[in-house]
Amino acid sequence: MIILEGQYYDGRRPTAVLARMEFTGREAILTSGRTSERYPVNRLNVSPRIGKTDRFIALPNGGQFQCADHVFLGSLLQVSPSEGPVAWLEERWGVALAGVALIACILLAGYFYGLPAAAERIAVRIPVETEQALGRQTLDWLDEQGWFLPTNLDKNTRESVKHGFDRLRSGLPLKNYYQLEFRASRIMGANAFALPGGAIVITDDMVKAAKSPEEVLAVLAHEIGHVELRHTLRSVLQNSVVAVAAAAITSDAASLSVAVAGLPVLVAQTKYSREFEAAADEYAFKLLKRKGYSTAAFASLMERLAKKHEQEERAFAYVSTHPVTAERVKRARAAAQE
Amino acid sequence: MPFCPNPDCDHRRRLGQSAEFLEGVAICSDCGSALSDTYLFFAAVRKPEEVRGWTCPQCGSINREDLALCSCGYDSNRPVMSDMRDTMTAPNPIESFLLRDKEAQEQQRVLALEFRGSAREYFRIWIVNLCLTFLTLGVFSAWAKVRKKRYFYSHTTLDGTPFQYLGQPVPIFKGRVIAAIAFIAYYLSSHFFTSLLPYVFAAGAVLAPWVIVRSAAFNARYSAFRNMTFHFDGGYLDALKALYVLGIIPLFAQGMMFNWWGKYAIAAVAVIVLSFAFPWWMKRLKNFLISRTSYGNKNGVFSATGGQFFSVYFRSGLIMVGVLIITGIFSAAMIALITKKSQIIVLLTLIPIYAGYVLAFAYVQAHSSNLVWNNTRLGPLRFQSTLRGRGMAGLYVTNALAIIASLGLLIPWAVMRTLKYRADRMRVLQEGELAEFQGSDLSAVEAIGAETVDFFDMDLSL
Numbered sequence: 001m002i003i004l005e006g007q008y009y010d011g012r013r014p015t016a017v018l019a020r021m022e023f024t025g026r027e028a029i030l031t032s033g034r035t036s037e038r039y040p041v042n043r044l045n046v047s048p049r050i051g052k053t054d055r056f057i058a059l060p061n062g063g064q065f066q067c068a069d070h071v072f073l074g075s076l077l078q079v080s081p082s083e084g085p086v087a088w089l090e091e092r093w094g095v096a097l098a099g100v101a102l103i104a105c106i107l108l109a110g111y112f113y114g115l116p117a118a119a120e121r122i123a124v125r126i127p128v129e130t131e132q133a134l135g136r137q138t139l140d141w142l143d144e145q146g147w148f149l150p151t152n153l154d155k156n157t158r159e160s161v162k163h164g165f166d167r168l169r170s171g172l173p174l175k176n177y178y179q180l181e182f183r184a185s186r187i188m189g190a191n192a193f194a195l196p197g198g199a200i201v202i203t204d205d206m207v208k209a210a211k212s213p214e215e216v217l218a219v220l221a222h223e224i225g226h227v228e229l230r231h232t233l234r235s236v237l238q239n240s241v242v243a244v245a246a247a248a249i250t251s252d253a254a255s256l257s258v259a260v261a262g263l264p265v266l267v268a269q270t271k272y273s274r275e276f277e278a279a280a281d282e283y284a285f286k287l288l289k290r291k292g293y294s295t296a297a298f299a300s301l302m303e304r305l306a307k308k309h310e311q312e313e314r315a316f317a318y319v320s321t322h323p324v325t326a327e328r329v330k331r332a333r334a335a336a337q338e
Numbered sequence: 339m340p341f342c343p344n345p346d347c348d349h350r351r352r353l354g355q356s357a358e359f360l361e362g363v364a365i366c367s368d369c370g371s372a373l374s375d376t377y378l379f380f381a382a383v384r385k386p387e388e389v390r391g392w393t394c395p396q397c398g399s400i401n402r403e404d405l406a407l408c409s410c411g412y413d414s415n416r417p418v419m420s421d422m423r424d425t426m427t428a429p430n431p432i433e434s435f436l437l438r439d440k441e442a443q444e445q446q447r448v449l450a451l452e453f454r455g456s457a458r459e460y461f462r463i464w465i466v467n468l469c470l471t472f473l474t475l476g477v478f479s480a481w482a483k484v485r486k487k488r489y490f491y492s493h494t495t496l497d498g499t500p501f502q503y504l505g506q507p508v509p510i511f512k513g514r515v516i517a518a519i520a521f522i523a524y525y526l527s528s529h530f531f532t533s534l535l536p537y538v539f540a541a542g543a544v545l546a547p548w549v550i551v552r553s554a555a556f557n558a559r560y561s562a563f564r565n566m567t568f569h570f571d572g573g574y575l576d577a578l579k580a581l582y583v584l585g586i587i588p589l590f591a592q593g594m595m596f597n598w599w600g601k602y603a604i605a606a607v608a609v610i611v612l613s614f615a616f617p618w619w620m621k622r623l624k625n626f627l628i629s630r631t632s633y634g635n636k637n638g639v640f641s642a643t644g645g646q647f648f649s650v651y652f653r654s655g656l657i658m659v660g661v662l663i664i665t666g667i668f669s670a671a672m673i674a675l676i677t678k679k680s681q682i683i684v685l686l687t688l689i690p691i692y693a694g695y696v697l698a699f700a701y702v703q704a705h706s707s708n709l710v711w712n713n714t715r716l717g718p719l720r721f722q723s724t725l726r727g728r729g730m731a732g733l734y735v736t737n738a739l740a741i742i743a744s745l746g747l748l749i750p751w752a753v754m755r756t757l758k759y760r761a762d763r764m765r766v767l768q769e770g771e772l773a774e775f776q777g778s779d780l781s782a783v784e785a786i787g788a789e790t791v792d793f794f795d796m797d798l799s800l
Contacts, residue, residue: 009565012777051459053492062782064565089466096462099469106472249746252753260741
């Protein structure tokens with residue numbers, strides 16, 4: 001016979017009454033004060049085990065008996081049976097340590113290998129058309145808000161850049177989606193962008209900064225690399241998964257989540273961004289060589305643009321979206337020599 | 339002169355002496371016994387046997403054994419502090435008697451509210467559930483939420499009895515699926531199909547009251563204390579009124595903010611309107627949630643005013659402005675001193691600004707929580723929350739540092755100490771009898787089980 005001491009709550013008022021429950025075979029006898037009631041054991045429902053806290057037994061009469069946890073309670077009908085195995089796992093330090101190791105493995109392997117590989121495969125299956133509307137909207141928005149102004153380049157310059165661009169894209173898998181846009185911009189300076197869906201924007205300053213047509217083509221080849229490798233979509237996929245994982249881990253400390261996870265997430269996401277830039281560089285080097293251009297032009301242009309803010313670049317290397325210029329230049333030179 | 343002969347008379351218990359009455363009085367006013375002419379039982383003052391407990395050395399009242407805190411504020415767990423206070427202000431017996439009498443009239447006592455969670459125990463629960471959530475690609479997160487809530491509830495005790503969380507994972511899972519669909523719809527429409535965005539926003543505005551009502555109802559229904567659940571009876575239309583009647587103004591202001599680029603006057607007006615309407619809107623929302631929540635047929639009563647909310651937000655704004663001014667002066671001095679301008683200086687000024695933000699945020703968290711609790715009544719219960727902005731900010735900073743230094747492994751510890759801090763700063767005062775709460779079908783726990791959960795029974799709060 002098992003006797004459990006505890007409290008009885010009748011469900012009609014929130015007062016605790018000392019009570020005792022005896023289990024004799026198929027019957028449970030609840031005694032509190034002078035009254036005692038009998039219930040069939042199979043009509044009792046026990047609340048899930050959590051930590052070392054008291055358990056609650058729901059009685060057929062609507063009452064409830066609260067008592068300290070006891071092994072015997074595991075043999076009664078459970079209110080939430082699916083939580084039993086979870087409670088078993090939660091009690092063991094070995095399981096907890098294995099959990100730490102497992103989570104570390106999942107995060108590291110997922111971050112370095114699984115996620116980039118999965119994003120690449122998924123991106124290939126999603127048609128470029130889905131991105132085009134987004135690209136168009138982005139360009140319209142940038143135009144409307146004054147980030148971009150109409151180009152001031154003369155027609156000849158534009159034609160020659162466009163001609164080189166057409167040579168670069170001919171024969172590429174996504175060749176029909178490309179669309180070259182010239183824009184002046186006071187805010188962006190010498191820059192070029194690959195928008196989702198194949199639109200590539202190059203600023204007037206960038207065209208002017210280039211000392212030779214080959215330098216402009218090197219920049220365009222890099223942006224073509226972003227489009228061909230579907231970097232927009234892949235970065236959306238990878239960054240969202242990183243953000244969701246960080247949110248899942250810090251969900252308990254939600255008010256602190258930006259403070260504690262903000263920088264790690266930024267570091268994690270910009271690492272992907274730098275990898276995309278490096279991959280676009282590699283792609284550009286191969287494309288340029290295939291079309292008969294030298295990659296040395298890429299190196300000389302990068303060097304010229306980067307002279308102004310070299311020191312800061314080193315200081316922010318780990319949160320920068322782009323790789324350090326010196327390394328990009330080195331790789332471009334190496335590619336030129338091959 | 340007649341005396342009360344009853345050894346268990348209330349008067350005798352209080353003062354140790356039988357009550358003495360004027361000539362002609364026949365019945366004791368304290369216990370109703372017939373009076374006797376002789377002073378009886380003087381030597382045999384019976385100690386009341388049925389009251390098991392401890393006598394407070396400060397005020398002399400008898401407290402129950404399971405309560406550490408006396409109603410006069412004496413804490414038997416920390417007697418040294420109380421003793422010191424005791425000797426400094428020597429108790430005047432007449433004064434303390436009067437005080438005791440007054441308190442007896444009000445029948446006010448403190449119900450102990452404690453949080454007893456342990457970081458080591460919670461760590462295991464946290465890691466196991468996180469691990470299973472990752473392994474199931476998020477499906478298990480509903481179970482994880484239930485397990486964690488059960489842990490928080492069952493380690494929070496009021497008057498010695500733990501709360502009970504009755505939620506089941508399946509409705510929570512349903513709620514999460516719906517929330518995920520809503521989020522994806524929002525994400526896609528804000529990034530890829532912007533022409534649909536107004537419709538998504540409109541749908542969100544229409545559904546928001548429903549989400550609030552469903553979540554409040556779920557959380558109330560599945561929170562129980564002493565075999566009685568809470569109950570929320572607000573309907574969709576009530577929520578619509580609470581959210582939008584006054585909320586139209588901030589909504590309108592926000593709508594204008596979408597197009598504020600370059601139109602600073604409109605932006606300024608929108609910000610001012612928003613910041614003035616927000617406190618009153620917040621008050622309406624809290625009032626709606628509290629007054630529609632009931633326990634044992636007693637609805638919550640909320641008495642805070644919008645002005646009080648405004649004062650909390652205004653002060654936190656002052657903290658932020660103060661920090662910004664000081665930082666501005668310092669950075670101006672820095673830039674004047676150091677000729678070589680660098681982004682490093684910009685980064686350095688971000689640190690005090692961020693600290694100011696944390697302080698202002700902690701202030702709002704602490705004081706709006708205090709405001710809500712201290713102006714809430716539930717039947718015979720009143721609440722006294724004494725959170726402090728500095729305390730919360732200290733908690734945030736130390737928690738954040740510990741979490742970063744431990745690569746996240748101290749998150750459970752941070753959660754436990756935050757909950758403990760909040761519980762320690764909360765007092766529940768009882769004026770009257772707990773039996774005023776009366777259970778009914780609405781508060782019955784028995785009918786709850788996974789199989790009785792209906793389709794719209796879901797938890798949408800994340």
